[in-house]
Amino acid sequence: MKDVLETLERWRGEGLPIAVATVVGVEQSAPRDPGAMMAVNARGDVAGSVSGGCVESAVYDEAQDAIATGRPRLVTYGISDEDAISVGLTCGGTIHVFVERLDW
């Protein structure tokens, strides 16, 4: 959160709808620890990350959907090495990401 705080405040200042995606759990080896956050706004700008760049595009889609619907969701990426590579999580770990509209 600290690394995207300034950006979040700026977007809020501009009145842009925002979603935040937070790593809430990792299994095995994962590039970012719980608490890592990626923020997305309705204009399509992105700040921060939840992995080493592996699953950000999938998370981006979830975030845009959360902005549109207001519906929070818990998504999981990784599982096995093969699945991990298919979504791009090359480190082979599993990450759980909570995606929500920033309306709190």
Add this chain to the structure above:
Amino acid sequence: MIFDRLAAALRANQPVALVTRIDGSRAGAKLLVFDEELWGDLGTPGLNIAAAGEARALLAVGETAMRTFGEDGEPVGVEVRLFIAAYAPKPSMYVFGAIDFSRAVARIGKYLGYGVTVIDARPVFATKARIPDADEVVVAWPDEWLERAPVDSRTALIILTHDVKFDIPLLQVALRTNAGYIGAMGSRRTHANRIEELKRVGVSDADLARISAPIGLDIGARTPEETAISIAAEIIALREQRGGGRLSEGSLPVHNARTPVNAP
């Protein structure tokens, strides 16, 4: 709003934890936990109280984690999953000696999220202009200053004075703290002399083993910037209990399983 209170606390480097319900019909519900106050609602008073207790415990060790409770906060329950993001204040890096190396070390310390203080007894050298990245530059006798400074297990003490008259009293004070990292610059010969002196004043072998000297990982660093990277890498490796070699030549998992985090 919760976000504004959280943002203000983070700016003020004040301990705060944000608790989020991550599943069920109330997913997204929030509780913001301070030392004394709570803001928000997770669903039931019992759950708020239980979550606040857990959040404060996590804040004390700087750990962020998922926890499960019953609907009313029963500790054995599994109905509610809460994600608790604990924002502990920045850990401290104290750099003793205002030399070229200090400037580079202060810079990387800042980059890693430390609150950096540089301490030197010489007013001509201990200036913010020479070490712009330090949060604070203090003119003081290093050992006397450290006697009064707050130190915890996340604190890094970096001793760059490499002058026996400063080093020995300072290392004695440093070894009485529970600082997570105590590094002292100087050649192997300098350190052999320091060890002799410290033994003479009664420092135990176990305490002597806590000193990282010569300071840093063995990467062949030459410049102040390279040396700062070698020191920073050693701080991380010690915290994670890693040897600091090349991953390409090892077989351990790249990241340790999460244990209570001392990271910034």
